[in-house]
Amino acid sequence: MVLYPYQQRVRNHILQGKSVILQAPTGAGKTRAALAPFIEGFFDRPDSTPRKCLYVTPMRVLANQFYAEYRALADSYCRRHGRHLDVRIQTGEQPDDRRFEGDLIFCTIDQFLSSYLVMPYSLPYRLANLNAGAIAGSYLVFDEFHLFDPEAALPTILHALPTLSRLAPVMLMTATFSIHMLESLTSFLSNAEIVTLTRDEITAIDCRGGQSPRQRYWTAVDQPLCADAVLQRHQRSSLVICNTVTRARALYRELKQKVGQNTELLLLHSQFLPNDRRRIEGELQRRIGVNANRTCANVIVVATQAIEVGVDISAEVLHTELAPPASLIQRAGRCARYPGEKGEVIVYRVEKYAPYAFKPDELLKREMDTAWQWLHECKREIFDFTREQELVNTVSAPRDEQVIDGLNADRVNRSNYIHTCQQGNRRGASRLLVRDVDSRLVLIHPNPDQLLDSPYDAIGLNIPVYSLRAMVREWLQRSVTAPWRVKRLDERQADDRAESRQMVYHWVDVQDTKELDETAILVVHPVLAGYSEREGFLPDTGDLPFVSSLPSATTRIERALQPLQVETYTEHIQRVLQAFSELALPELRYAAPALERAANWPEGSLIQAAWLACLLHDVGKLSSAWQQWAHAYQQAINQPVAKHVALAHTAFDRQNPSHVQAQQQVSAKIPRPRHASEGALACAEIITEALGKQPSLTKATITAIARHHAPFVNDCQPFQLVPNADQILACTVQYIPSALRQHIKVNLLWKQSNINQIQQFGNLITTPDDQFGWMAYTLLVRALRRADQRGTGLGSGAL
Structure with a gap:
């Protein structure tokens, strides 16, 4: 084309x-x-x-x-x-x-x-x-x-x-x-x-195919949007867009009481399950889509911003609540959408400005008020793209200027807040840095422990926090009999060890709406809320058939936690390097050279750093304490391994009670030590020398190794490597490209930490203040984690 x-x-x-x-x-x-x-x-x-x-x-x-x-x-x-x-x-x-x-x-x-x-x-x-x-x-x-x-x-x-x-x-x-x-x-x-x-x-473009341009008449009316106003104008197809799901649901129910039997009524908003949403969108396409016979339609569609973009339909009349000009123009794009059509766009006043604004002095509220005044003076005009741009340039330009001025004035503060978030302090970040309508996954289940195997995969509804707060308050106060009302997900690493591969999930009763900031997932008892395939999530209606469930095991997030087979250190490193070459290296094909040019680093240095990270990532497991724990565990499950063999993984199946029990018993006697930061410190001199003393890239590589299990670790624990750690490491060097081997000086390995090195470890961790170093870290830790996951899968026979 x-x-x-x-x-x-x-x-x-x-x-x-x-x-x-x-x-x-x-x-x-x-x-x-x-x-x-x-x-x-x-x-x-x-x-x-x-x-x-x-x-x-x-x-x-x-x-x-x-x-x-x-x-x-x-x-x-x-x-x-x-x-x-x-x-x-x-x-x-x-x-x-x-x-x-x-x-x-x-x-x-x-x-x-x-x-x-x-x-x-x-x-x-x-x-x-x-x-x-x-x-x-x-x-x-x-x-x-x-x-x-x-x-x-x-x-x-x-x-x-x-x-x-x-x-x-x-x-x-x-x-x-x-x-x-x-x-x-x-x-x-x-x-x-x-x-x-x-x-x-x-x-x-408008007249392609020999058609005449479309025409839309805009009108602003000084009254709230209601069912009677919709029915007075309805002929064949009407689209009604509300600003919130609550308003859309209420107007749908009001219309349902008043429409005739021959008029089809559809509701579409963001709180439908994917299959029902796709079904409703399909019904819209069949009735008022590009290939539909719209002259025979008799349908009223009630929707929210969910229909504002991306849904290819065309209605005769659009009824919309007042919104920012950009949104109004997008909504108008669902009316008289196709060449040769004529349509009517009617804009109604609002009393509440959610979800665009919640305070009287907010920029978007002022912009919406100005848009209303501008539209009210137009007195039913035809708007083409040029006229729409006049609306934007007249109404939105002042806010745009304020936005840009505010961005420039607040650049340092916002940059600091973003950097703080990137280093692990998430409190309030969703609202301040993503959007004020960030959401939580809400599940419905009478026994939510059944979902703890993989709660992030459970089937539920994403509900904006600003709506959810009111729902939770009402659920906590409603006069019903229930063993519990609302719970939030609490998650942590198994045994509170930052490097554990396993997550421990449990539910905590919600006592206050402030707790919404502390979780990503809520579950509500089904006597309080339910779900309907025609109306979506119903926070005010319980005792409905739907309950949340988990998908098949093969599609879950936690599927990577497959049973492990015993694996030597050398075998694991070889498999990780193979996985890096096949899986992660292609993803760096463009990104690495681009970053090298931007940061003025030597050509090929970032790829070299990635090989180094994969080669050295598990050196911390060569500590005497880690090997002692691994061999004791293998002995406890009656699968001993010769003492001189350095291990990278023990055999472990979390579904096997004897494995779980052995792990607990051995860890009680011989605590399993951390290894990621410790290995990063042990190899710090090797990395520094191999990368030609490039400080930002060196710190990025060390940080990637330190955080390939725990994403925000900043500290290091004392360690002592096994006496032949340098020899074991030397055996793995053969698996990296020959051109890189000469830069690996195994004799620079630190076999034992000292107190000064431990105290200064934080200085080796890169931060977002170093923009190119941070970017290199994100590329390296992604490459390493993907290669490590794939390599571990190869070793366990899961791939």
Whole structure:
């Protein structure tokens, strides 16, 4: 398919390594403009273009739509040409790529930013540092950029972009930013170009196929949105958009009492299970989608922002509550969407401004009020893209200026807060750095202990915290008989050891809504709340059939915790290095050289650091204490190993009671020591010498080794290695590329720590203040953890 002229301009910029800020109307093909150069580069320019693309959307429905479209295109291309592009999706409701391992990944802003901030919503705490390294060196596309929270997500993104855009192109796409905002954004990107469409280009796209342009009449009415107002205007198809799920649910129930038998009524919001959501979206497509016979329709759809973008439908009349101009324009895109159609957009006043604003002086509230005044003066006008831009430039420009001024004024404070979060202090981070409507997974079950095997995989609903607080207060106070009401998930490492591979989960009764900040998952007793396939999550209705459940064992997050087989140290290192070469090294193919150029490091140094990290990551297990524990455990399970053999893994099956009992008994007599930080310290001189005394890269490598089990460890315990540790290490050096072997000086291994080294260990840990060192750490620890997981799987026979 031939690209539009503006898409060709975007392609040329991206393939030249430039970032792009694109402004184009809805339906103009922005997604194709963004992805065409990535796909071309992926297949035809593998040495000079990014190997991974993260396509970030403000809403999961948009990610769902693009994923379905491009997964089908990639499958078709593979069948015809035998060339594979791994297309995946990662959202709260469809977490199919929790580790960001695909080539083209469609994800929501929550998933992206939480990973960047080293607090990924998709993974348990112990894997917190796994995903950040997938971002560096990836081609980043931010769609509907104007919809990102200007007080949380937007500033966090703009904090990240100056460094990330030095490694790979970044694309920001919008239909509704003011000119001031577009120009201001260029200062946050390295080597950026603004691409806009001429009036002739817009007309040509609107009239493709010989159709006449669509027409939408806008009206603002000074009354709240209600069922009677909808029914008075209804003819064949009406779309009603409320700002909150609570409002949408109430209006749906009101309409349900008043509509006639021949009128179909549908409800769609974010609190449906994925299968029901897809079913409802399918019903919408069949009734008012692009291929539907809309002249025969008689349907009223009540929805929230969930339908604002990505749902390809067209209604005759749109009833919408007042929202920021960007959102109103997106909503209008679901009315008279196709060429030749005419439609009506009616905007209603609101008393409450949630979820956009909660305080009287907030920027978005003032912008919404100004938008109302501007629209009220229009008196039923036809809005084309030019008129929509007038609305944005008139109403949103003042807020955009304040946002940019605020970003610049608060840059240091926000940077410090982001860095604090990246180092493990998460308190309040979701609300302040991602968006104020961060959510919690809510499960419904009478006996939630049945879900503890893998609670993050349990089927439930993601509910915004601002809504959940009111729900929890009501659940705690409602007059019902129940053995308990609401519980939160508490998680920690087994035996409180930071490096344990196992997590211990249990439920704690919720006494106060403040406890929502302390957990990612809640469970409510089914006498208090329920779920309906027609209305979604029902916080006010209990005793319904639905209860949360776990998926099959093969699809769970915790599936990596397979039974272990006994494995020697040399065997494990060989397998990890093999896994690194096959799995992790390809992901560094573009990112590592890009970071080396940006940081002015020697060519190939980051790849060398990655080999070093994998080679040396388990040196701490060569301590006398760790080997003593491992051999005692093998003896306790009646599978002894010769004392002279250095072990990396013992045989362990957590489903085997004798293994669990033996582990507890041996650990009571011989505490199993930590090994990650200790191995990092033991190898510090080896790493320093091998990397040519590059301080930032050396610290990044040491930090990656220290944190390949515990993502925020900063300390080190005393250790003493076995006498022949240097000889064992020398035996493993043969498994790295020959060109690197000469740089490994095994004689620099520290076999025993001293008090000064232990006290100074924190100085060897990299921090986000060193932007390139931190980025190198995220790449290295990701490569190491993926290689270690795969290598361990190879050793256990699980792969």
